[in-house]
Amino acid sequence: MVNEQSKFSTEKAPKPVGLYPHARKVNDLLFLSGVGPRQAGTLDIPGVTLNPDGSIKDYDIETQCRSVFNNVKTILEESGSSWMNLVDVTVFLTNMADDFKTYNKIYAEYFADNQPCRTTVEINCLPTPIAIELKCIATIDQ
Incomplete structure (x- = not known):
């Protein structure tokens, strides 16, 4: 069996925030790197207010959830997959x-028609001042 691989990135x-692609295709699977809620082309983080020192002053988890889910959708589509292909x-x-509680409610809205396997873990911090990040695997049409 030939192991077909390619990398995908999109503006x-x-x-x-490091040396990695948005996604990598291996045969018929698409592996997304960690995706956060930042906006494309900027350092802006929807739903986050920062203190002058760059630490988080306040954040809105609902706004961040919607933004990160939309970023995942964009990367999937730009890589030749789709939201419905998430596994x-x-x-x-x-x-x-x-x-x-809020994240789970928003998740249920976005994943009502597609219910991939899910693991949710709490971590101490992320590399940018965000409250949520997703790591996804999807199928991709050959």
Whole structure:
């Protein structure tokens, strides 16, 4: 069996914060790198207010959820896949106690028609001042 691989990046999604592509195709699977809620082409983070030192002053988890889900959708489509092709989603939250209920409600809206496997974990922090990040696997048409 031939192992077909290719990398995908798009300017329609936030620029990665390190040396990695937005997604990588391996045969009929598409692996997305961690995706956050930043806006494409800027450093703006929807739903986040920062202190002068760059730390988080306040944030709106609903706004961040909608933004990160839209970023994932964009990367999937730009890579030749789709939202309906998602098969596995790992969600990283920085405040499970306060944010899970709202995140879970928004997740149910976006994933009503497609219910991939899901794991949600709380982590201490993310590399940018965000409260949520997704790591996804989808199928892709050959």
